[in-house]
Amino acid sequence: MGNKKEQEFVKEITPMEEDFSQWYTDVILKTDMVDYAPVKGCMVIKPYGYGVWEGIQRVADKRFKETGHKNAYFPLLIPESFLKKEADHFEGFAPEVLWVTHGGNEELAEKLFIRPTSETIICTMYSKWVQSYRDLPVLINQWANVVRWEKTIRPFLRTAEFLWQEGHTVHATEEEAQEETLKMLEVYRQVAEDELAMPVILGQKSEKEKFAGANKTYTMEAMMHDGKALQAGTSHNLGQNFAKMFDIQFLDKDGVRKYAWSTSWGISTRLIGGIIMVHGDNRGLKMPPRVAPIQVVVLPIAFHKEGVLDKAMEIKNELAKNFRVELDDRDTYSSGWKFNYWEMKGVPLRLEIGPKDIELGQVTAVRRDTLEKFTLPMEGLTEKVGEILDDIHQTMFNTALKNREQKTYTTTDYEEIKKIMKENPGFVKTMWCGSRECEDKLKEETGATIRCMPFEQEHLGDTCPFCGKKAEHMIYIAKAY
Amino acid sequence: MGNKKEQEFVKEITPMEEDFSQWYTDVILKTDMVDYAPVKGCMVIKPYGYGVWEGIQRVADKRFKETGHKNAYFPLLIPESFLKKEADHFEGFAPEVLWVTHGGNEELAEKLFIRPTSETIICTMYSKWVQSYRDLPVLINQWANVVRWEKTIRPFLRTAEFLWQEGHTVHATEEEAQEETLKMLEVYRQVAEDELAMPVILGQKSEKEKFAGANKTYTMEAMMHDGKALQAGTSHNLGQNFAKMFDIQFLDKDGVRKYAWSTSWGISTRLIGGIIMVHGDNRGLKMPPRVAPIQVVVLPIAFHKEGVLDKAMEIKNELAKNFRVELDDRDTYSSGWKFNYWEMKGVPLRLEIGPKDIELGQVTAVRRDTLEKFTLPMEGLTEKVGEILDDIHQTMFNTALKNREQKTYTTTDYEEIKKIMKENPGFVKTMWCGSRECEDKLKEETGATIRCMPFEQEHLGDTCPFCGKKAEHMIYIAKAY
Ligand SMILES: [Zn+2]
Numbered sequence A, B: 001m002g003n004k005k006e007q008e009f010v011k012e013i014t015p016m017e018e019d020f021s022q023w024y025t026d027v028i029l030k031t032d033m034v035d036y037a038p039v040k041g042c043m044v045i046k047p048y049g050y051g052v053w054e055g056i057q058r059v060a061d062k063r064f065k066e067t068g069h070k071n072a073y074f075p076l077l078i079p080e081s082f083l084k085k086e087a088d089h090f091e092g093f094a095p096e097v098l099w100v101t102h103g104g105n106e107e108l109a110e111k112l113f114i115r116p117t118s119e120t121i122i123c124t125m126y127s128k129w130v131q132s133y134r135d136l137p138v139l140i141n142q143w144a145n146v147v148r149w150e151k152t153i154r155p156f157l158r159t160a161e162f163l164w165q166e167g168h169t170v171h172a173t174e175e176e177a178q179e180e181t182l183k184m185l186e187v188y189r190q191v192a193e194d195e196l197a198m199p200v201i202l203g204q205k206s207e208k209e210k211f212a213g214a215n216k217t218y219t220m221e222a223m224m225h226d227g228k229a230l231q232a233g234t235s236h237n238l239g240q241n242f243a244k245m246f247d248i249q250f251l252d253k254d255g256v257r258k259y260a261w262s263t264s265w266g267i268s269t270r271l272i273g274g275i276i277m278v279h280g281d282n283r284g285l286k287m288p289p290r291v292a293p294i295q296v297v298v299l300p301i302a303f304h305k306e307g308v309l310d311k312a313m314e315i316k317n318e319l320a321k322n323f324r325v326e327l328d329d330r331d332t333y334s335s336g337w338k339f340n341y342w343e344m345k346g347v348p349l350r351l352e353i354g355p356k357d358i359e360l361g362q363v364t365a366v367r368r369d370t371l372e373k374f375t376l377p378m379e380g381l382t383e384k385v386g387e388i389l390d391d392i393h394q395t396m397f398n399t400a401l402k403n404r405e406q407k408t409y410t411t412t413d414y415e416e417i418k419k420i421m422k423e424n425p426g427f428v429k430t431m432w433c434g435s436r437e438c439e440d441k442l443k444e445e446t447g448a449t450i451r452c453m454p455f456e457q458e459h460l461g462d463t464c465p466f467c468g469k470k471a472e473h474m475i476y477i478a479k480a481y
């Protein structure tokens, strides 16, 4: 392989500094993560992209079950009348739902909408299932597809149909519902930080930004390479709003019938977009090892030489007992082409095995995160690979945290906020009086929104930079996906 | 617990000899497998039912991956024009698809239908992805929800929306496509027999019964307690039909552009209905251990006595390392009530721990399949439980096979076939000339259909029992779900 060929191959991806949006599109298409579907607003998740979703499902589902939740499945289609029961919820979702009007050639008696989220159908069932305090808490999660009609599309980030999980719980008291809401946000933080190596800011959404029908919405927010924020997961305390509208009542220990308290929480295929934009570079993807569809790729070098392919296969089979491993034994591509290919795919660790390696009882290893090249003894390889993957996870997390810190500014000067959002966007930590007017003004004049009132409040000043009145909250603002 | 209470509890389920259909409904509702949804034709799969589906997904997905398949995800909604491309397919599915006509308040430019199966959208993508022989084979599977408009409902067996997997593969040659079609039927057989303990007959569907758009459909058929057959999984050789209609062409090694060959195959939540009707009895469910949501339930007896609850918890935690275990420490129910409850739920193995058991260093075990009661030493319990669960699997399979054999008749006398179907339905092994006329006549006069032409052909006679002409195939006929 000539150096020329390598450059040509890498050049297929537009540098992110040049055009971040084109970089994203190049990366997702060229790595076979996704394809555009011939249906407006829809995407096809190809095996390599879906493999990441399977990884996210695996690490999230495990934690949902450890915290006492069980999975169930509710209908895709919901009668029109259900949507109208909760007024805020209706207002929030009616403009973007898809309507089913006919079955075969027959017009339906009542129109059905495709779930954009499932509170209405799930609360209807809960109202039947919950009768006594003995039936509480209800701790149920659903893995499902939902549809919110969108005309523009950014794969993983904004599509009409997407995959997600939605937890829906019911509790006897306000305190328990609040505890659940925060517990699941913490589970999401663990998924993001401990599995996807994606640092997040935790906090509460403003009234304007909260979920349609919730009392309080909590969020985790991540910082992308282009300085825009991504809402990576949300957890809602729904108070008694849905319980009252859908009549979820229970006979309490004291013999009194009471309305229950409910929560809902969700993460989606959006997280895959986050992984790409938090970790990727101009060579392509960088997969966080714990959800990477392929953690280790084994490349036989000069594999027409006797014994090379056998040894590569042996190592692959040994590692496959503990890791997701692929052997690339295609003879239609050069080694150099393969190096670039697997780097672009973002496989965390590449192991090369050639005649010299076999002679020395070693493999040559290359880390995707640092591109560092080194040798490893074949003996004890499994243990060593495990350690390296852990280290790659930690290094990727640290790098992402450093990137976020470099893109986080602290100021209470509105002119400076405007300048930052225009020239060099990122998170701005600042103060806020709490008014909707200031929130709207910020959006209109800078394009940025309040991402959250973080749990870790700091006192940065006494006045709101937008109106000069008394500041009530420290906030993170940013442009967002 | 009095014996009276036990009987009352058990009496909640209608005996299957009295009314099989009511027995089924009682079992699925009282064991919290499922609930009816307030949407015509739809069901809610409750956690205990969904747990079985998770089990089926686990054992099937593992085999799909071992045979080289990867998962992906394609859109739920498909433009109207796609359905019209394959004429047989259109004719088969158009009457039962649901139509989406509006997004928000806006009428859509082209109507969309909700996938009843995904050949049309998946083949459209494949036509783009497949260009060269190097791109073949394509081995993709999708876990998804599909909708076929039904007005009547039998949970798990016939519902408008159901969950399934659909494999869609593309191959360079007819031979490879045929090999894949049969390989996946064999995978399904393994899932049914080796995991669900459900014996199946393998064979080919008649022209009338094959999938709309297929060249050949293969099936696995199981026998239910009421003598009706269940089509438990199908695998289709689609020939070049879809490749031609959706233009899936590739440049072959010889430099010639050729149409590809494709297959599709699916199993669904129907299998859960099969598990219920193959294994259940008048006490309720009998869960096959390998997909049971709960494999072992641990019951502390007299657990106000010191040490009992601690010991039960200890055993539960120890077993939980290898099995799906639940500890029932509810103090609001008697032990007798719990025995019946967990028998009804069909948990394969119940372990009771009381003061006497602790004293003797043992647990008391009860098998759901045989209701046999015996003691096990606490030492080496994990290994022993594993052996018992394997034995329960085997015993359940043998029992189901015996039931099937008892309900399988062999005759070439049409009058006898009529009598069997009327009085004591089951499988009838007989001969067939191959004509559609005889197939229609059979259906009309007996309500039975040709389930398949089994791979294991036997020569039972020279003439077709329905018309007297030359017999071409040995067939299994039955009434079916
Ligand atoms: Zn203000």
Ligand SMILES: [Zn+2]
Pocket (backbone or CB within 6 Å): B432, B433, B434, B435, B438, B464, B465, B466, B467, B468, B469
């Ligand atoms: Zn005939």
